[in-house]
Amino acid sequence: MRFHIEHTTEYRYSEPATESFSELRLRPRDSLRQKVSRHYTRVQPAVLVESHTDYFGNFVETVSIPFRHPSLVVTSVCDVETKPLADVIEAVDLSVSEARQLYTPNRRALHDFLRPSAFIRFPPAVTKLAEEFLPSSAPFVPALRSLNEYLFRSLKYRPGVTDTRTTVEEFLIAREGVCQDFAHLMISICRAGGIPARYISGYIETDPIPEADGAAEGTALIGATASHAWLEIFSPNGFWVGFDPTNNCLEGGRHVQIGVGRDYSDVPPLKGVFQGSNSQTLSVQVRVTRNEPADRPPIPATETVVLTGTPDL
Amino acid sequence: MSNPLAEPKPPVFAASGSPAAAGVPRPGSLPESFDEVALASPGAAERFRQLTEELSKSGSTNLSRVSIQSRRLMRDLGVTFNLYREDAAAENILPFDPFPRVLDHATWQFLARGLEQRVRIWNEFFRDIYDSQEVLKSGIVPFEIVYDDPRYQRNAVGLKVPEDVFVHVAAFDLARDREGRWVVIEDYVGNTTGVTYALSARNVLSQAAPDLLERADLEPVHTYSTELLEHLRRFAHGSPEPRVVLLSPGVYNSAYYEHSSLARQMGIPLVRGSDLIVLNSRCYLKTIGGLEPIDVIYRRLDESFIDPVAFRNDSQLGIPGLLTCVRKGTVTVANAAGTGLGDNRALATYLPKLARFYSRETLLIPTVERRLCFDADQRDLVSSDLENHIVQHVSERSADAVWDPASLSAEGLAALRRRMDADPARYVAEPRLPLTTLPTWAGDALVPRHAGLRCFVFGGRQPRVFPLALTRFAPRAGSRTISSGLGGGIKDTWILRGPNPATSVETTIIVSSPQRRLRLGSRIADSLFWMGRYKARIENTTRILKVVQQVQLENPAQQRAQSWAALWEALARTTGHDTHFFKRSPLLRQQSVSQYLLLDRKNPASVLNNVARLRENARVTRESVPPEVWAVINRLWQTVDGAAAGDALNDDHALPRIQELEQRILDDVDALSGCAAKNMLRDDAWHFWTLGRHVERAITATLVTRQVLLKRADPATVATGGDSNLDALLRMLACQYAYRSLYQTRPTAEHVVSLVLQDAALPRSVLHCVEAIRDSLESVSGPEVRRRDAPSPLRTSAHLAGEVEFADLSTLFHSSSDGSRPQALFLDAWLEDLATRLTRLAGEISDHHLYHQAFNILR
Numbered sequence A: 001m002r003f004h005i006e007h008t009t010e011y012r013y014s015e016p017a018t019e020s021f022s023e024l025r026l027r028p029r030d031s032l033r034q035k036v037s038r039h040y041t042r043v044q045p046a047v048l049v050e051s052h053t054d055y056f057g058n059f060v061e062t063v064s065i066p067f068r069h070p071s072l073v074v075t076s077v078c079d080v081e082t083k084p085l086a087d088v089i090e091a092v093d094l095s096v097s098e099a100r101q102l103y104t105p106n107r108r109a110l111h112d113f114l115r116p117s118a119f120i121r122f123p124p125a126v127t128k129l130a131e132e133f134l135p136s137s138a139p140f141v142p143a144l145r146s147l148n149e150y151l152f153r154s155l156k157y158r159p160g161v162t163d164t165r166t167t168v169e170e171f172l173i174a175r176e177g178v179c180q181d182f183a184h185l186m187i188s189i190c191r192a193g194g195i196p197a198r199y200i201s202g203y204i205e206t207d208p209i210p211e212a213d214g215a216a217e218g219t220a221l222i223g224a225t226a227s228h229a230w231l232e233i234f235s236p237n238g239f240w241v242g243f244d245p246t247n248n249c250l251e252g253g254r255h256v257q258i259g260v261g262r263d264y265s266d267v268p269p270l271k272g273v274f275q276g277s278n279s280q281t282l283s284v285q286v287r288v289t290r291n292e293p294a295d296r297p298p299i300p301a302t303e304t305v306v307l308t309g310t311p312d313l
Numbered sequence B: 001m002s003n004p005l006a007e008p009k010p011p012v013f014a015a016s017g018s019p020a021a022a023g024v025p026r027p028g029s030l031p032e033s034f035d036e037v038a039l040a041s042p043g044a045a046e047r048f049r050q051l052t053e054e055l056s057k058s059g060s061t062n063l064s065r066v067s068i069q070s071r072r073l074m075r076d077l078g079v080t081f082n083l084y085r086e087d088a089a090a091e092n093i094l095p096f097d098p099f100p101r102v103l104d105h106a107t108w109q110f111l112a113r114g115l116e117q118r119v120r121i122w123n124e125f126f127r128d129i130y131d132s133q134e135v136l137k138s139g140i141v142p143f144e145i146v147y148d149d150p151r152y153q154r155n156a157v158g159l160k161v162p163e164d165v166f167v168h169v170a171a172f173d174l175a176r177d178r179e180g181r182w183v184v185i186e187d188y189v190g191n192t193t194g195v196t197y198a199l200s201a202r203n204v205l206s207q208a209a210p211d212l213l214e215r216a217d218l219e220p221v222h223t224y225s226t227e228l229l230e231h232l233r234r235f236a237h238g239s240p241e242p243r244v245v246l247l248s249p250g251v252y253n254s255a256y257y258e259h260s261s262l263a264r265q266m267g268i269p270l271v272r273g274s275d276l277i278v279l280n281s282r283c284y285l286k287t288i289g290g291l292e293p294i295d296v297i298y299r300r301l302d303e304s305f306i307d308p309v310a311f312r313n314d315s316q317l318g319i320p321g322l323l324t325c326v327r328k329g330t331v332t333v334a335n336a337a338g339t340g341l342g343d344n345r346a347l348a349t350y351l352p353k354l355a356r357f358y359s360r361e362t363l364l365i366p367t368v369e370r371r372l373c374f375d376a377d378q379r380d381l382v383s384s385d386l387e388n389h390i391v392q393h394v395s396e397r398s399a400d401a402v403w404d405p406a407s408l409s410a411e412g413l414a415a416l417r418r419r420m421d422a423d424p425a426r427y428v429a430e431p432r433l434p435l436t437t438l439p440t441w442a443g444d445a446l447v448p449r450h451a452g453l454r455c456f457v458f459g460g461r462q463p464r465v466f467p468l469a470l471t472r473f474a475p476r477a478g479s480r481t482i483s484s485g486l487g488g489g490i491k492d493t494w495i496l497r498g499p500n501p502a503t504s505v506e507t508t509i510i511v512s513s514p515q516r517r518l519r520l521g522s523r524i525a526d527s528l529f530w531m532g533r534y535k536a537r538i539e540n541t542t543r544i545l546k547v548v549q550q551v552q553l554e555n556p557a558q559q560r561a562q563s564w565a566a567l568w569e570a571l572a573r574t575t576g577h578d579t580h581f582f583k584r585s586p587l588l589r590q591q592s593v594s595q596y597l598l599l600d601r602k603n604p605a606s607v608l609n610n611v612a613r614l615r616e617n618a619r620v621t622r623e624s625v626p627p628e629v630w631a632v633i634n635r636l637w638q639t640v641d642g643a644a645a646g647d648a649l650n651d652d653h654a655l656p657r658i659q660e661l662e663q664r665i666l667d668d669v670d671a672l673s674g675c676a677a678k679n680m681l682r683d684d685a686w687h688f689w690t691l692g693r694h695v696e697r698a699i700t701a702t703l704v705t706r707q708v709l710l711k712r713a714d715p716a717t718v719a720t721g722g723d724s725n726l727d728a729l730l731r732m733l734a735c736q737y738a739y740r741s742l743y744q745t746r747p748t749a750e751h752v753v754s755l756v757l758q759d760a761a762l763p764r765s766v767l768h769c770v771e772a773i774r775d776s777l778e779s780v781s782g783p784e785v786r787r788r789d790a791p792s793p794l795r796t797s798a799h800l801a802g803e804v805e806f807a808d809l810s811t812l813f814h815s816s817s818d819g820s821r822p823q824a825l826f827l828d829a830w831l832e833d834l835a836t837r838l839t840r841l842a843g844e845i846s847d848h849h850l851y852h853q854a855f856n857i858l859r
Helices: A096-113 A124-133 A140-154 A168-174 A179-192 B042-056 B063-077 B105-129 B143-147 B195-208 B210-214 B224-233 B256-266 B322-328 B339-343 B351-359 B376-384 B410-422 B522-554 B561-574 B593-599 B607-620 B627-645 B652-679 B684-710 B724-732 B736-743 B749-758 B766-781 B792-806 B821-850
Strands: A002-017 A019-024 A034-044 A049-053 A059-065 A069-082 A197-204 A227-234 A240-244 A255-261 A270-275 A280-290 B033-035 B080-082 B091-093 B096-103 B169-176 B182-188 B244-247 B276-279 B282-287 B290-293 B296-299 B332-334 B389-393 B427-431 B435-441 B446-458 B464-473 B489-495
Touching: A002 A197, A002 A270, A019 A069, A049 B322, A059 A069, A059 B276, A069 A255, A069 A270, A096 A140, A096 A227, A096 B143, A124 A140, A124 A168, A124 A179, A140 A179, A140 A240, A168 A179, A179 A197, A179 A227, A197 A240, A197 A280, A227 A255, A240 A255, B033 B446, B042 B063, B042 B096, B042 B105, B042 B210, B063 B091, B063 B096, B063 B195, B063 B435, B096 B105, B096 B195, B096 B435, B096 B446, B096 B464, B105 B169, B105 B182, B105 B339, B105 B351, B105 B446, B105 B464, B182 B339, B195 B210, B195 B224, B195 B256, B195 B446, B195 B464, B195 B489, B224 B244, B224 B256, B224 B296, B224 B446, B224 B464, B244 B256, B276 B322, B282 B322, B282 B522, B322 B332, B376 B410, B435 B464, B522 B561, B522 B593, B522 B607, B522 B652, B522 B684, B522 B724, B522 B821, B561 B684, B561 B724, B593 B607, B593 B627, B593 B652, B607 B627, B627 B652, B684 B724, B684 B749, B684 B766, B684 B821, B724 B736, B724 B749, B736 B749, B749 B766, B749 B792, B766 B792, B766 B821, B792 B821
Parallel strands: B033 B435, B096 B489, B244 B296, B296 B332
Antiparallel strands: A002 A069, A002 A280, A019 A059, A019 A270, A034 A069, A049 A059, A197 A227, A197 A255, A227 A240, B080 B091, B169 B182, B169 B446, B276 B282, B282 B290, B389 B427, B435 B446, B446 B464, B464 B489
């Protein structure tokens, strides 16, 4: 599926900021499952945008504004084609404990995704869920699917209850939150159960798509103004597989990945500091539109992804 | 290797009560406490003996005399450290002990070789960790130690650093183990401290006992700062004229003294994060002349703070985006980002393996025996014998991350065990070392005190130990902790020269042409600007208050408050209050207005608070303020702070005290002006101090004139003049004598206005001040000022000067046949507008020279 995405973030300062520096993680990843054909970032006030690749292979742009500005507007525009991999875990027929065994040779490379991190904690409530859903004897894939479904059924998607700093414990008490909270919780449970899991930030096509005959294709998917977050599990057969507990599904063609990290703190879309003002207000607008050309070129099968700085994998 | 343990000598002297006196050590096992003198090699022991003799004599080198003198020198040099406390401004003089430690040449050479090797190994480790991580892949070091350490900087993986050098400056703490061998007890390969204390120790001792050092044939140390600068300049990225700055967290850091004195000795700017800015992947220093590119940052700031965007979001100390410059290779950070990982005490235990892994070497100086609690076997060893271990956090270096189980209560011990069981990987434990001591002067006798040794190494392809070491000692007998925060002190360390001193390492010096001077940093300029403003505010508030009180005393007939309304309004306006403030305020009735304006800690505009701000600004710019000026500012502070500590000034009887205090403040302020004029170079710093004073004075003169002249009950008197308020106005601006010598009559409004606004010869006139502002701006703006594109504050001030000079104000006082009200209003509006424009000019100066809104890059 092809998408045209426009993502606008505006910071308005209480008084004009005298200088600011920001790091943007807005460009979707290039990978086997998606290809970015066009991307640009526009910044107002206009300054040069520089870029590099971070430890987890994410594309990062930096913006330095050394003069007084009342607001900062960042617009990221891209055309991306998703080509979901065939269900790579369908054939994985292992128990959870067998899967854990198979991680051992990769222990060093997977270490970051097995340990607690800024937002990933193992409080008793989490370890209890890990024991319940990921016992050693359970079959690997069905266990993960049922955990995904459990979180979808028992917790409620509701924006405004939590914020970007909400912890897993707080979410478990409130039992309401957004996709980031769902992802953090499921990652915590998986890691507590010895299964490597990483955080994915991205977009999701939320509207059901009307078919030519008027019937809707698929169902409406949940995501905060089309910005979305989910997670990937490292499957023993060597693939990272996307789970979306907010929507009770596996990652599909309507998911567009931006970045990966241990948790949200590794991949915030916009992170910066400013001086000369006490406070700021933030407004975000994301539009994901389907953009299907009549004949789409096939994605070359040999495409590889270079992750700078990441220890193997 | 002549490591001096073959045959331990008995102590040369033994103070009474010293555990060292208890007995001669058996070779191979030292007693719990032992004096270093006894372990000294024959050469050093001989020197120790001579020293004891010499210092015990009753001559110029008598111990108590040298001791007293060195304490005074330490204070004068300002060798201080800060304690982290609520009143963070507190500085403490470091205790100094005149009895030096002596290290003979052979011992030193052994230590030097060992530490140079150690720096090389650490550097190899960082080069590997921040690249392909072979050492982890091959399992030499467990990857968990690295990956779980918050100081492993994922953002630094893949960054290239010049010449692959990560550790530019390192330090090591050394001690003796039970066999008497030297061991490294602490590695500092991220951020090192202490070198200036070692330099100060030599400086103090050589002044307090010059003849002692003359005979001593020691390795010279005075070139350290210059060599450090040369060393750092080598790592600049291809810049022919590398610019180096020292990045400090600021005055509240415990090592600020070291930062400022190192920067001064190296002749480089001492900067804080906000002094630098990143633009298009280049790092610049904000100066009053524009942005200066920076090539090397010698950071004395914990690396997790250096870039708040890349590393930590809550830090105000760093430079947002610095890492993008490092990534593009436009700036070198020394030590490199990521070296903080070396604080991990568990890693240091792998150095023998690393030495073999990277270069098939044997580690010359071992790490102290250290047990890693994440290893189950080692944990059991520790746990079963906890009382004989010192427990430490694996990477925290603060004093509260060290536990001595022997000194803990039962509950404390249980709590420690619980913590260690909950997260064993966070703890390491060291079997107790013997306590080695050095003779230390206790006022009447030499007594043994536990002492530590720190050595300093320049890193690089071929690391080099500098012949300088810091000896610190514990404050009390038997005390194990050597920390300046806990009352410990320092002593000089004598490294004896070898038989052939000419063989010292030759290093090439990069000969460079004299550099263009760096312009004054914007933050320093800003502080000086505000010092000028606060100084003028203190003076204005005090003088105006004094005049208002005097005028009332001199005219007891007019007791109606209404008569003095204009004067009170002037006072209110110039101290930042609403004009009716004193009319409504109960302060007037309670006679407490002096207390409020002079000494009230809660009144932000009080003289006390302005003095406090003046002093704080002077303190953070100590390297630009002559010590004489600092001394006068301190005296002014003592004047007001002392008065504030005494009785409040709020009754009739307080009047003499009020008058005396006002006079003392004015005298101190005068002394400050005089002292600054006499001692400050007429450089950029001077001009910003001048700008601040004149901006404030011009604004006050304008506001006072407006308030006194026009806000009166009867506008008709504007033209007639002759009332006592005009006299008061002249006194408020300290120009009554100038007026009399010029006009020789009672004051009239027209003449007063002409004098205080337009007489360029009168230092307090608005015109004089604006001209002074213009002249100073011309000086700081440089030679391009005549051009049409001269910076805007200069143009504004020149424009204002012309306008004030040529304004025809006399017409406002003569054509009042139909009543002067419209003219009065016109003058009122003119003065109000002038005040507004002067305030705006101050903002323009800040914007242009201090906040870089002008956005011009030098060169």
